[in-house]
Amino acid sequence: MPLVLDLHRVLEHDGLEIAVTGMLIVFAVLALVSGFIALLPRALARLEAVLPAPHDAHAPRPPSAAAGDEVELLAAVAFCLHLEIERGRREH
Numbered sequence: 001m002p003l004v005l006d007l008h009r010v011l012e013h014d015g016l017e018i019a020v021t022g023m024l025i026v027f028a029v030l031a032l033v034s035g036f037i038a039l040l041p042r043a044l045a046r047l048e049a050v051l052p053a054p055h056d057a058h059a060p061r062p063p064s065a066a067a068g069d070e071v072e073l074l075a076a077v078a079f080c081l082h083l084e085i086e087r088g089r090r091e092h
Contacts, residue, residue, distance in 0.1 A: 010016060
């Protein structure tokens with residue numbers, strides 16, 4: 001049976017109404033999602049007063065007295081790596 005694409009068949013079997021209904025449903029859902037996204041910052045601002053943000057365990061710590069020693073050690077290691085890389089380039 002050959003495939004016949006005819007506008008008459010679409011209109012005869014309520015195809016246009018079904019297509020328009022589907023587009024309206026999709027539009028309504030997208031409008032609801034967009035409205036929810038737009039209201040989300042306000043809702044979260046109100047919830048923040050009730051539910052404060054948890055303490056961040058991974059927040060950076062203030063520098064200690066030993067931080068200077070750590071920087072010097074890292075500089076020494078970086079210098080040694082630089083010398084080794086340069087030595088390897090000269091040998092090849």
